[in-house]
Amino acid sequence: MTNWNSTHTLILGAARQGVALARWLSRHGSRVTLSDSRSLEQLASARESLADVDVKWAVGGHPLELLDGVDLLCLSGGVPLTLPIVQEAVKRGIPLSNDTQIFLEAAPCKTIGITGSAGKTTTTSLVGEMARLDYGLRTAGGAKTSSAVRGPRSFVGGNIGDPVLGETPAPRGGAYVFELSSFQIDLTFSLGCEVAVLLNVTPDHLDRYDGMAAYAAAKERLFAMQGHGATAVVATDDDWTRAIARRVRGRLVEVSAQRPLERGVSVADGYAFVDGDAFAHQRDWPALQGPHNAQNAGCAIAACLALGVAPAAIRAGLATFPGLPHRMELVATIGGVRFINDSKATNAAAAAPALAAFPSIHWIAGGQDKGDPLDVLLPFMGNVRTAWLIGEAAGRFGAILADHAPVLHMGTLERAVTRAAAAAQPGDVVLLSPAAASFDQFANFEARGSAFRAAVGALS
Numbered sequence: 001m002t003n004w005n006s007t008h009t010l011i012l013g014a015a016r017q018g019v020a021l022a023r024w025l026s027r028h029g030s031r032v033t034l035s036d037s038r039s040l041e042q043l044a045s046a047r048e049s050l051a052d053v054d055v056k057w058a059v060g061g062h063p064l065e066l067l068d069g070v071d072l073l074c075l076s077g078g079v080p081l082t083l084p085i086v087q088e089a090v091k092r093g094i095p096l097s098n099d100t101q102i103f104l105e106a107a108p109c110k111t112i113g114i115t116g117s118a119g120k121t122t123t124t125s126l127v128g129e130m131a132r133l134d135y136g137l138r139t140a141g142g143a144k145t146s147s148a149v150r151g152p153r154s155f156v157g158g159n160i161g162d163p164v165l166g167e168t169p170a171p172r173g174g175a176y177v178f179e180l181s182s183f184q185i186d187l188t189f190s191l192g193c194e195v196a197v198l199l200n201v202t203p204d205h206l207d208r209y210d211g212m213a214a215y216a217a218a219k220e221r222l223f224a225m226q227g228h229g230a231t232a233v234v235a236t237d238d239d240w241t242r243a244i245a246r247r248v249r250g251r252l253v254e255v256s257a258q259r260p261l262e263r264g265v266s267v268a269d270g271y272a273f274v275d276g277d278a279f280a281h282q283r284d285w286p287a288l289q290g291p292h293n294a295q296n297a298g299c300a301i302a303a304c305l306a307l308g309v310a311p312a313a314i315r316a317g318l319a320t321f322p323g324l325p326h327r328m329e330l331v332a333t334i335g336g337v338r339f340i341n342d343s344k345a346t347n348a349a350a351a352a353p354a355l356a357a358f359p360s361i362h363w364i365a366g367g368q369d370k371g372d373p374l375d376v377l378l379p380f381m382g383n384v385r386t387a388w389l390i391g392e393a394a395g396r397f398g399a400i401l402a403d404h405a406p407v408l409h410m411g412t413l414e415r416a417v418t419r420a421a422a423a424a425q426p427g428d429v430v431l432l433s434p435a436a437a438s439f440d441q442f443a444n445f446e447a448r449g450s451a452f453r454a455a456v457g458a459l460s
Contacts, residue, residue: 001072001105005029008069012062012085013076014038014046020163021074021099026053033070035062064088074098075187080208098187100178103164105190112303113191115180115219116199116235118350119296121160122288122324123199124179126300128156130317131175134309175307182218183208191225195306197233197299198222201240202349203372216240223248231306235295253302257294265302267294272301280315287323287330290357326449328354331456336426339417339456342433343449348374351435355380358429362386362420363405364413367436367448369393374400377435381405386423388416393436413441413448417455430456 001007007030011018014036022034034050035058036043043059058066062085067073073089074097080086089096104111114124156177157164164176178193185191201216209215223232223244234245235255245252254264266273272280272294279301282288288297297318304314323329329341340358345351347370355361355377366389374397381404388410389397398407410416413432420430432452442448 001102003029007031007071009033009072009074010035010066010070011074011076012036012083013079014043015076015078016166017099017163018074018076019046019049020166021076021102022050022055023053024099024102024165025074026050026055032056033058033066035059035066037061067092067094070094072097074102075183077181077183079183081186082208096187098184099163099165100180100184100191101188104188104192110175110307111178111191111193112175112195112197112307113178113180113193113222114197114199114299114303115182115185115222116197117202117204118353119199119292119299120179120181121344122293122327123197123296123300123303124156124160124177125324126288126296126317126321127303128177129321130300130304130309130314131177131307133316133320134304134313180222182215185218185221188225191222192227193222193225193230195231195233195303196222196226197303198241198244199235199295199299200238201244202238202376204347204349212240216244220244220247223250226250231303233299233302233306235299237295251306253306255295255298255302257291257298265298265305267298272298274301274305279311280318284315285318285321287321288318289328290353292353292357293328326445328357329449331453332460334421334456334460337421337424338429339421339452340429340431340433341449341452342431343438343445343452345433345435346370346437346445347372348376348435351433352376352380354431354433355383358431359383360385360425360428362388362424362428362430364388364390364410364416364420364430364432364452365435366393366397367391367434367438367442368440369396369436374435377401378404385428386420388420390416390434390441391436392440393434397435413451414455417452417459421456421459 009025009030009032011022011034014034022032026032033056040059073094160179231251232248233253234241236242236245237258257267260266260268262276270282271278326343331339331341342354361384363384384405386406387401388408390410390413394409401407424430438445438448
């Protein structure tokens with residue numbers, strides 16, 4: 001849609017994406033209703049931020065009568081398709097959309113879409129950094145000009161960074177790097193990314209999808225929407241992604257962190273290889289530790305080469321990338337013991353790569369139990385000297401893990417840090433990688449990671 005005048009749009013969810021979308025649509029002529037299940041008092045900050053535009057508020061729920069006279073229903077990130085109002089909109093034939101789709105209809109730039117069950121934020125940020133450095137090299141005359149990445153900057157958005165329809169304009173002629181969840185892909189019909197990346201497919205969001213096949217199919221739609229001449233980058237280190245790669249219709253670039261590849265990008269024996277030739281040494285990637293980050297780096301290399309980013313900028317991005325908070329973040333080294341904050345690992349599949357990354361670990365795990373199987377962790381339990389368990393999940397975790405490593409119940413994160421630090425020897429790692437949600441003791445995984453930092457800070 002290019003003309004929003006005289007339209008009526010209903011937006012569900014008044015978090016940052018919904019607020020930014022409401023502002024954008026209102027300024028482009030649509031009559032906007034913003035609905036949220038929270039109260040007026042809880043939404044005071046969001047309402048204040050939209051005080052200068054004409055937006056109608058509907059709070060405390062999503063009654064079906066909100067759909068009367070609506071031309072388009074937009075869902076903010078995380079709003080489930082199973083909501084009665086969403087199902088009713090489908091029955092009435094009201095189109096569904098989101099901020100990503102609307103952005104893409106007006107985007108004056110190339111787009112790179114990155115999805116997967118884990119590693120999206122790291123890979124998206126890394127690609128954005130490489131593209132930013134590429135522009136710096138080009139403006140300084142240090143790289144051969146390419147038609148792929150030009151413009152004032154390259155921006156990162158989607159699930160991270162500023163909302164795509166926020167105050168920052170799209171980089172005309174540049175590149176926009178999207179982190180895309182399956183939820184966002186569900187609600188787009190023309191997500192024609194010049195480069196689309198799939199990192200992995202492991203069990204997640206099965207409360208929304210009818211099994212793994214449906215979840216994997218949502219990820220695969222990212223490639224089905226690509227146009228002629230586009231590139232699909234697929235890390236084929238799990239059964240689901242290998243099957244998807246076989247069905248890619250366009251140009252496929254395969255990535256592996258488990259085996260060498262004659263064509264594509266592989267990470268093995270301490271190097272990243274491109275079509276079998278050494279491209280970069282892993283010792284130059286200080287913030288990208290562990291096999292999962294080897295996969296992330298390989299996909300970033302492949303995506304940027306497909307986009308036309310100069311190899312020098314790619315290598316510089318690998319070397320200078322600082323890592324992300326709460327994702328394998330080195331908090332401190334005290335007495336030869338490294339303290340790693342991986343609070344973002346909120347399920348077993350996300351924690352497994354961290355356990356694989358170090359040979360001698362004091363592992364702090366637990367929180368609000370998601371009930372997912374812990375089998376994926378068991379191959380790496382030989383790296384665990386002691387599991388220091390916290391939160392509601394401690395009981396189930398302990399019953400399963402006790403046959404594989406010493407297990408101690410700590411209750412709180414602060415106590416676990418203190419006891420693990422006292423037991424650790426030089427060369428060991430004290431690792432917070434909870435394999436569980438945070439909501440039993442913390443507001444979110446960021447608060448849990450910050451509490452870990454504070455507890456480590458108190459040690460020194």
